[in-house]
Amino acid sequence: MSRKYGGRDRNVIAACNLLDRRSGAITLPSAPARNGRIILELTSTAFKHHAAIPQAYTCDGHNTSIPLAWHHAPAHALSFALICDDPDASNGDWVHWLVYNIPPQLQSLPEDVDRQAVVEIGGAKVTQGINSWPRIGYGGPCPPSGTHRYFFRLYALDLPPQLPADLTKPKLLEKLQGHILAEAQLMGTYHRRR
Numbered sequence: 001m002s003r004k005y006g007g008r009d010r011n012v013i014a015a016c017n018l019l020d021r022r023s024g025a026i027t028l029p030s031a032p033a034r035n036g037r038i039i040l041e042l043t044s045t046a047f048k049h050h051a052a053i054p055q056a057y058t059c060d061g062h063n064t065s066i067p068l069a070w071h072h073a074p075a076h077a078l079s080f081a082l083i084c085d086d087p088d089a090s091n092g093d094w095v096h097w098l099v100y101n102i103p104p105q106l107q108s109l110p111e112d113v114d115r116q117a118v119v120e121i122g123g124a125k126v127t128q129g130i131n132s133w134p135r136i137g138y139g140g141p142c143p144p145s146g147t148h149r150y151f152f153r154l155y156a157l158d159l160p161p162q163l164p165a166d167l168t169k170p171k172l173l174e175k176l177q178g179h180i181l182a183e184a185q186l187m188g189t190y191h192r193r194r
Contacts, residue, residue: 041071042154042184046111053150053188059142060192064112065097066138070154074181077104077156081176083169086141088148089132095169096150097138098129101161113138117165129167136166141190149189156182 046066047053055061068082081100085093099109103124110121115137118125128137141150159179167175 039072040074040154040156040182040184042068042152042186043071044068044152044186044188047188049186049188051188053141053190058140058190061140062112063140064138065109065140066152066188067109067111068152068154068186069108070184071107073104073107074156077158077181079103079157079159079161080106081155081157081163081172082109082152083155083172084138084150084152085169086143086148086150088143088146090144093132093169095132096140097131097152098167098169098172099126100129100163100167100172101125101127103161126161127163127165127167129165129169129172134168141188143190143192145192145194147189147191149187152186152188154184154186155180 043049044066046057053066057064057066070080073080079100080102082097082102083095084097085095087093099113102109103126106122106124106126108122109126113119113121113128115135116128117136118127120126130136131139133139141148155176157176157179158181159176163172163175
């Protein structure tokens with residue numbers, strides 16, 4: 001897929017993404033001003049990549065949403081979307097949080113975002129979709145037993161923040177198809193005993 005950046009055509013090929021397994025950052029070709037590479041990073045003050053998620057952010061604690069921040073986003077991104085899910089669930093995919101229509105001026109989500117379809121963060125309105133319970137907003141880790149992995153995936157998009165409300169993960173992914181400029185992930189774990 002060819003995109004025009006600063007008067008130059010650049011090929012953006014998803015198959016050429018390079019994933020740094022240690023940091024979770026994914027690199028993509030970008031504008032020459034960035035030495036031909038963008039490294040979008042997703043971090044949290046609550047836990048490190050591949051570390052345990054504190055109980056406060058789970059169903060065993062306060063079940064408040066996790067604070068997240070991103071760095072080195074593509075300058076030409078028009079919005080961001082975030083998906084948090086658990087691939088270790090018995091059905092193979094349990095969705096914990098969908099946030100989208102995040103405008104480009106926002107570079108973070110605070111702790112304990114209200115569970116409403118549209119919330120104001122930093123003076124901007126963002127949309128939350130329907131998780132697997134099914135409810136709007138964040139639902140923290142709550143495995144029946146054992147250790148599960150929770151992936152927070154951030155997508156930088158060439159879409160303006162105008163996606164409809166009440167999207168589920170499959171519907172959101174359908175809307176994002178062909179519009180992802182860069183992505184990053186942060187993975188945490190949570191363990192519960194039966």
